[in-house]
Amino acid sequence: MMKPETNRNENKEVAVIGGGIIGLCSAYYLHKAGRSVVVIDKGEIGKACSFGNAGYITPSHFVPLAAPGMIQKGLKWMLNPQSPFFVRPSLNLDFLLWLWSFSKKCTKQHTLNSQEAILDINLKSLALYEELNAEDALEFQFYQKGLLMLYKTDKGLKEEAETVKQANRLGLNAKMLSPIELKCLEPNIDFDVIGAAHYPEDAHIAPYELLSSLRAYLEAGGVEFIEHAEVTSFNTKFLSSGDSPADSSEPNTIVSAHYTKGAEKGVISADEFILANGAWSGQMGKTLGLKLPVQAGKGISITLNNVPNKQHAHATFDCKTPFILSEAKVAVTPFNNEIRFGGTMELGVLANQERRGISQNRIKGLLKSAGRYLPAFKAEHIDQSQFWSGFRPCSPDGLPIIGRCHPYTNLTVSTGHAMMGLSLGPISGKLVSEIITGSKTSVNLGPFDPNRFHSEGKIA
Known part of the structure; x- marks a missing residue:
């Protein structure tokens, strides 16, 4: 017999969808900012792409994946x-x-236009890794x-x-x-x-050590984790009558997210939602009427x-x-x-x-x-x-996708990091926290804006 649907985490201020390095770092900096947080993941926390990667923190990787010659090589x-x-x-x-x-x-021009932004965000992340390494509550090889x-x-x-x-x-x-x-x-x-x-100047870490340490620290601080739970749909509030959410010029909000966990069904209500579920971000975006090119x-x-x-x-x-x-x-x-x-x-x-x-x-x-x-x-x-x-x-331009995602006023996206997810985890998490708390962001988010892919009002 199916368990009845239960409304969980009604008092959480922020719901993070995705429990990899980006999601955990987002939860970490939001927790530090005093926000109550829940993290939900379709698998085991930290056991997806963040688990078995090379562990590189790479200011050296300032050339985007979309670089001259890649098509010919492919x-x-x-x-x-x-x-x-x-x-x-x-x-x-x-x-x-x-x-x-x-x-x-x-193209060569796109590469030249992207290099400074990629290097800047990598160097900022390296500095944050040094701060995390100095934290007594976190233990990982750096x-x-x-x-x-x-x-x-x-x-x-x-x-x-x-x-x-x-x-x-x-x-x-x-x-x-x-x-x-x-x-x-x-x-x-x-x-x-x-x-x-x-x-x-490059560095490296043991990835899963960091993820495990972050989780232990966050759980001790009251952050809730829901594993093996698939987000299936959202409740949204629309203030316009557009054909789809992406057609709207009026503010819209996400009220809650429905998920299934085995036979259990549940609902997560929150003031803010973060989409940080990596390679599945594009599929998740579709449930919100968005087209995220991931x-x-x-x-x-x-x-x-x-x-x-x-x-x-x-x-x-x-x-x-x-x-x-x-x-x-x-x-x-x-x-x-x-x-x-x-x-x-x-x-x-x-x-x-x-x-x-x-x-x-x-x-x-x-x-x-x-x-x-x-x-x-x-x-x-x-x-x-x-x-x-x-x-x-x-992402198709080789740059991360970080920022508020039109037309929702309470949706922040952080995905598209390709091979730099581990490298950019801390800065991505800090940027998400800064966006949600209304603080000045540590880097210029223009190059990483989710809405840069808009074509005729839609993300393409």
Whole structure:
């Protein structure tokens, strides 16, 4: 027998939909601002995209995903089943519109226009990570060891040298390294590369440690969490008679959200709502009459024991600096006793009936790439069943989507962070808190405005 619908959390001021790094950081800063908060997630808190990523905090990543050459690379890589980037064919209209919009943004001018905004928000987030690390109530690994971009080709190295020059022009420390200089920085690991770029200001964390610590802190402070609960619909109040909410020029509000949790049904009432559920933001937006252009980009990773042991024949790596195998798009992160290999970008997965399985070709491609750059890596000893996958929320212009979302006066959106979700978690959460409390925002939100996609009154 179905349980009756119950009205929960009537006294909460803010409801956060999404329990990943963006949602938890939003809850953290709102809690600090004195707001009562409830967080609801369709799965287990912190176990989606935020769980198995590389853990990078990356001021170095100031070039948007929508950059010159991406379309050409995508078409080329589609012919290689083991490539790091793959667009899964689909006739889904939302996906096709997203690809069209993405292709229009892959220009040099868009890249130049976006760099300062992306770098600024990353540097602000790095500063907030330093503050979080100093909090006695939070415990997580935080290392500012920089980031290495490793190259095997002259073409790749030359392109990275231009990025380093641009980083320096923007005020970011960066320099190119020869193989000898690379060896001096990491003497205990052998790389088969012709050179590298070093970004010393980058940092990295153990992602799930932070998420778990944030949750424990917030629960102790009275923040409520509802897991394995799917938000299905909203109660809204409209002050106009437009054909749809997006057609309205009058203020509209969200009154409550309905959810299902197994056999249970419930309602969350709140003064403010935050949409921060990552790759599913576009689908959730549709229930509110909005079209948020967010598509899922599936990534994979595997975390290996990094303590010398005969039982772990994949080899261990005594390195301190995270590094990216650049042409292969594979990120490698050392933690205390583990090392994580992650990468690939597979678009069109949610448009294809939410393909959750991990492609064996993607796994083979990642492992093969690791062996090409790291001669000591023994791919044949890897248990491939231990690979993890997650869905990154990607916007068509490569910029996060953060701000109030027309026409609702009490809806704030924070999504579309792509590979920078972990990096931008704290600043995104702080911005959400500043928006809701009416404070001056820490960065200019213009480049990240959800309403920038409007076309004839609709988000497209």
